[in-house]
Amino acid sequence: MKLALTRLEQRILDSIKSYHLQYNEMPTIRGIGKIVDISSPGTIGRYVNSLVSKGYLQRDKRTWRGLKLISFDNGEYLPLMGRIAAGKPIEAISGENELNPNALLLGENRYALQVIGDSMIDAGIRDRDWVIIHSQESADDGQIVVALIDHTETTLKYLHHLKNDIVELRPANTALSPMRYISDRILIQGVLVAQMRTY
Amino acid sequence: MKLALTRLEQRILDSIKSYHLQYNEMPTIRGIGKIVDISSPGTIGRYVNSLVSKGYLQRDKRTWRGLKLISFDNGEYLPLMGRIAAGKPIEAISGENELNPNALLLGENRYALQVIGDSMIDAGIRDRDWVIIHSQESADDGQIVVALIDHTETTLKYLHHLKNDIVELRPANTALSPMRYISDRILIQGVLVAQMRTY
DNA sequence: ATAAAAGAGTACATAAGGAGTACATTATGA
């Protein structure tokens, strides 16, 4: 159970995280103060104390830079470290400490499918990926849909409506060609809403 | 069983939710008042109370911004329909009929990062994707790793060891070139173990 | 016409945010 943080506590925790991500060492009390623009070390110290007592930090009392970010918990959440961009330090995401995949991926009328094949590889969907589909019977052009063709075969493709009741299903793979069908041969079964992969 | 809400209660609940989505923290009583254009904190307090007693909110009584949204749990699992391959019917996966993303993605010493940029796009990792990293200090050739360069910048790349203590970090993007470093400039922070994306 | 819902306004105790100083301890560099 995570205890709630006040605004300043959150700000201080964020500052500590990004400092640590960037310099790979913990900041000093006054260093934190500089980041959050608070001149009094006593004030920072007080809030660091409450972060410690709330379980967000540990402290090695005898030395400078003796703070420690709490080690990973492997409960319901993933610790969320921040954003990674090539050529930059990892940037903390303010206020966000953890990520719950289920909260992100689950939802009403959703189901999972495993993708076989590389027909959508240019959309970043690869063989053996899991896709999460929201069950619905229509979709907009450009969306990735699960389509049932002639009540027999199923496929995951980009959807586009052409003139004269023609539906085009476009793969995301330059080696494959789009397919066109009279619209009543195609049944939309759902729309891609999320995706995951394990390595 | 959800109790019915009056219009104002509904409006207040909506405001709280959107405030929380936007700022990632709960609003104050007066803050809610500003959103719904009601000047009296007492009035807001009264309706927040009734939201609490109707079970739409929880409250941490002793503190500011101490409201909590009741988490409406979507259930633990996604129905698992099977495998989808272009040109075939969906094939059931024998013995499996549900998928729990958390079970797939969580684990000890794992954390999440959000990827910014397209440097790994040919590996199916796109801008804004979430990646899940297993924290470890070494990795094998060909694995995708989080690497800290010169203690300042961080990046997600394929790892390869060359001769003479040279480490090569390869992007998965034909527009970008591999970078080589003396091995002591590079610190491996973790290895990619999973990934997810929402649309 | 009546009750429920919506709203104003005020007062008050207290949580949160912040400054500043003093002092013992720890790094750091010459």
Add this chain to the structure above:
DNA sequence: TCATAATGTACTCCTTATGTACTCTTTTAT
């Protein structure tokens, strides 16, 4: 090694933001 600067910590004092409990009035719906 030793002097000095940097640091963590414990205080005190202060201001502002906030939740809450009231009372009273106005609007809305049945």
